[in-house]
Amino acid sequence: MTDRDTLRVYDDMALTYQKVFSDKAADATLLAFIAAMPADGRVLDFGCGPGRSAMHMARAGLRVDATDGSATMVGLAAQHPGVTAWQASFDALDAVAQYDGVWANFSLLHADRADVPGHLAAIRRALVPGGLLHVGVKDGTGESRDSLGRRYTYFTLPEMEAMLRAAGFSPGPATRGEGPGLDGSVASFFTLSAVADA
Template identity: 50%
Template sequence: MSDDETLKVYAEKAQEYADMVAAPDQPNSHLVAFVSALPHGGTVLDLGCGPGNSAGAMARAGLMVTATDPVPEMVALAAQHDGVDARVASFDDITGTDLYDGIWANFSLLHASRADMPRHLAALAQALKPGGQFHIGMKTGTGSKRDSIGRLYTYYTDAELTGLLGAVGLTVTDRTTGREKGLDGVEAPWICLAAHG
């Protein structure tokens, strides 16, 4: 993600965002399913980790977690979780082959431009071990726009996102849709897809 305005919003609101997503009443069912599909002690990338709540949960489950985010303020929060290797990195910094048993891209790639998405997904698919687990959460819709606090979003339909994953060799195995209120206070529709290499 190279959109400076989006990065600035997250830098300024890092603690507010961390407070908003802290300790939900119910465990994240997508995260539970993702973790249960991975080998104990497996390697995981949390892409766009934010304050690191998911990364921390994965580390507590016995996984080896690398958590990346382009916002240093978010990485500082993520690094406070035991067992999490938190690093400042953008989507463009993901390189390597057969590194991870799982990649968790939960509502992070929605800030990438549509033109860059195929390249980012190709790099992630290459970094995933054969048969590895992939999770992606996105807001659904069409086009791209900024929200009321300045973050740039790119929206996808289920069919479009499924096609993009298929194009890089990822097979979708499960999908969930819903609506939720975000940092901007607006309720928006979303989709989560589970896939494997």
């Protein structure tokens, strides 16, 4: 279920978010994801925000679809050449064997915990066998709201790995780190890749 308060924050602060995050160069994780894609591969930025990652993917020659629950964020993402963006909730994903890669970078952490297994299963269906999923979430347990009012669901690495296996993925390496969010607070996070089982 889409959290309206979270979407409202992103609609209201989209330009601020873009200014803070979108001018950064592609990091090693994004570059590795792009390098793993076939030439002219098709990818989905699932929860794209203002489209920073989608922009880098398109510049690398990938065919990029991008979705987000925030209409304002989608408008910003659609401005990047080579990016096809539209507004959609997580549960609207109904593609079948359509993508070589799905980039879900700090997006699923806004979903209800009970809904995440279903979202991962939908991503698996959307990927071709052997396709690559990237996931980034905040590390921890439980749920909370930040000072801006955004809802977060926290995950441990073993928990996320188990969810991925149940959805038909083989989890790969994880990277841990910490950094500031839009509200300025520093949080621990992890990212990992997972391959869609044949």
